[in-house]
Amino acid sequence: MLNLHDALKQADIDPALKEVLDTIASTCKSIGGKLRGGALSGVYGSESSENVQGEVQKKLDVVANALLKHALLNNRHVAGVASEEEDDVIGGGDEGRYLVTFDPLDGSSNIDINVSVGTIFSILPSPKPGSQITMDDFLQAGHQQVAAGYVLYGPAITLVLTTGQGVDMYALDYDGDFYQTHANISVPDSTQEFAINMSNQRFWEEPMQAYVGDLLLGEDGPIGKRFNMRWVASMVAEVHRILTRGGIFMYPWDKRDPAKPGKLRLMYEGNPMSFLIEQAGGAASTTRMPIMDVQPKQIHERVSVVLGAKEEVARVDQYHQNA
Numbered sequence: 001m002l003n004l005h006d007a008l009k010q011a012d013i014d015p016a017l018k019e020v021l022d023t024i025a026s027t028c029k030s031i032g033g034k035l036r037g038g039a040l041s042g043v044y045g046s047e048s049s050e051n052v053q054g055e056v057q058k059k060l061d062v063v064a065n066a067l068l069k070h071a072l073l074n075n076r077h078v079a080g081v082a083s084e085e086e087d088d089v090i091g092g093g094d095e096g097r098y099l100v101t102f103d104p105l106d107g108s109s110n111i112d113i114n115v116s117v118g119t120i121f122s123i124l125p126s127p128k129p130g131s132q133i134t135m136d137d138f139l140q141a142g143h144q145q146v147a148a149g150y151v152l153y154g155p156a157i158t159l160v161l162t163t164g165q166g167v168d169m170y171a172l173d174y175d176g177d178f179y180q181t182h183a184n185i186s187v188p189d190s191t192q193e194f195a196i197n198m199s200n201q202r203f204w205e206e207p208m209q210a211y212v213g214d215l216l217l218g219e220d221g222p223i224g225k226r227f228n229m230r231w232v233a234s235m236v237a238e239v240h241r242i243l244t245r246g247g248i249f250m251y252p253w254d255k256r257d258p259a260k261p262g263k264l265r266l267m268y269e270g271n272p273m274s275f276l277i278e279q280a281g282g283a284a285s286t287t288r289m290p291i292m293d294v295q296p297k298q299i300h301e302r303v304s305v306v307l308g309a310k311e312e313v314a315r316v317d318q319y320h321q322n323a
């Protein structure tokens with residue numbers, strides 16, 4: 001079986017990028033180790049601190065963030081990192097050619113209840129290797145990403161990765177190595193499964209209400225087919241389901257806080273997941289434009305997210321066309 005190290009060795013990508021990916025994979029093994037131990041690891045529960053987004057940090061958010069930050073900043077190819085759990089970007093080695101953004105533990109409301117969580121990462125080229133980075137260097141649209149992926153900590157620990165040449169999946173074996181289980185994953189164009197937090201329905205824009213209303217009408221409605229619904233409250237698990245058996249995931253803008261264009265963050269949630277989904281033949285939209293075309297203005301910027309089966313994402317866009 002092909003392990004991650006050999007798969008990367010065979011891939012036609014910059015050796016420095018391979019080293020960065022190796023660092024992320026091995027750090028995620030350590031994070032997975034903490035999760036495996038559950039309450040025994042002493043990492044359940046919340047810290048007294050809040051992150052820059054005003055969310056209470058879980059202990060494991062802080063631990064996962066520290067592990068990734070430390071490992072990446074010690075990799076000479078990393079020019080800087082940005083994390084959901086850090087206020088500002090952090091500079092790495094002056095010679096580094098890559099910037100890494102990450103959500104160290106996505107879906108962290110699921111940690112204490114032992115439901116799937118994940119680490120999401122996105123790798124961008126550093127625009128000016130050889131000099132200290134600033135936040136502006138990170139503000140690149142998603143189509144500039146050179147690699148992206150996630151590690152899902154579920155019943156199995158699974159790494160899903162793209163370097164712009166399709167999407168491959170790896171599982172962590174007992175011997176501590178990731179082995180490839182699926183190559184060139186593809187998302188079916190159509191689906192009968194959707195994921196959205198229905199409790200926000202009254203806060204959505206009218207076109208989103210109309211679209212989901214029509215999904216719920218099933219075979220008697222204008223879409224003409226019956227839909228199933230899933231909501232794990234962990235984007236990594238939702239995207240993993242879509243890459244495995246298809247579907248559409250939505251976290252649209254809502255008027256709970258009109259100043260925020262959605263709940264999910266562009267640079268370490270929206271963009272990397274969009275890169276994976278598009279590389280697998282699916283689509284990713286804000287309802288108005290492709291997510292990866294959004295020009296970021298700040299590192300923790302939020303975005304409206306609709307991604308998955310091409311046909312269904314196009315239908316959502318259509319509902320929003322005249323809005």
Ligand code: AHM
Nearest residue numbers: 105106107108109197233234235236
């Ligand atoms: P987090 O990064 O603070 O964990 O928040 C992101 C998560 C996503 O994983 C998930 O899709 C969404 O927030 C769940 O939101 P909700 O609380 O509305 O179910």
Ligand code: MG
Nearest residue numbers: 103106107269
């Ligand atoms: Mg998150």
